[in-house]
Each structure stands twice: as C-alpha cells, then as structure tokens.
Amino acid sequence: MFICLATVPLLVMMWYWPLHALVLRDTRGGSLVFGRLISPGDVFTLAYTHSVKRKTVWDFYVISERYEIIQNKTIFPDSDFGLPSRAVGQETYTLLPDGNGCISGMQRLIPSLLLRVERAYDNTFTFNETLTLNLSHKLGDCVIDMRISDMNLFQYIFQIVGACGK
DSSP: OHHHHHHHHHHHHHHHSOEEEEEEEETTTOOEEEEEEOOTTOEEEEEEEOTTTOSEEEEEEEEOTTSOEEEEEEEESSSOTTSOOSOOTTOEEEEOTTSOEEEEEEEEEESEEEEEEOGGGTOEEEETTTEEEEHHHHHOSEEEEEEEEEEOHHHHIIIIIHHHTO
C-alpha cells in the first residue's frame, strides 16, 4: 500500500517536471541524430568547410539561462564570399595569428536551426567538447533540424533514450 501511495506522486512529478534537450533530427524522416539533456552553460560547435574558400568555418553556441540557443562566436577564413566582414553592436572582430577572422561577444538568439549537411563540406557537430559527430560521414547529404525541445521524463525516455536503441 505504501509503495502505491509513494508511486503516484513520483509519476506525477515525472510527468510535470520540465526537462530540456538539444535535439538534432534528420528532416528526411524525422530520425534522431542527437539528443541530450542540457543545462545552461552547455556549449556546442558546428564546423564545416566553406564551399568557396575550402577552409573550415567554426560557429560556437551556448545554452542560455532560459534554455535558448545563443550563437556567441564564429571563426572563419578571411572575409569574402558570404563570410562576415565586420562586427555589429557589442561584438568584437579580431584577426587571429593563423589569418582567420573571429567575431566574438555575439549574443545572437537562434530559436531553431535548419542545417544543410553535405558530404563535400565535412559538417561536424561537437557537444561540450566531449562528443563529436561528423554529420557528413554519418548522414551524407541532408538537412538537420536542430532545436531545444521541452519535454517531461516520459517523453525523454521514449523519444531520446528509446531512439538510441534503434
């Protein structure tokens, strides 16, 4: 009897306790590419080879206190052909010793991101500097939908944990 009484509040808490996950899905069929519970301060990087310059561009993101994706820095080969050429507002442009440009101090809110992945551009996703996925090798040519999903524990178990076993 006590176990039943203790279980009900636990189940209610699992249903209503909010969780936040960074989710990457392949738009071809909605299959999960990456899903991880996140906390404010978590970071991730997207890197790709620029189609004209044939050099790597790195975009850096942080999860805000309000569980938003914020782009806070980009590093790129010299400005040209669709690459940044100057900082805006409170941002800072720096020429790095290796010749790359860097814009830092960015606070660009990214509600969601559709990311075109192509084999030729070596698209890479790195989460908290501990997990790296080469999206180009894993998926080939596709579009990835990246966003923060609000869910409860049951949804997390079925959507994220369950998909990892497939």
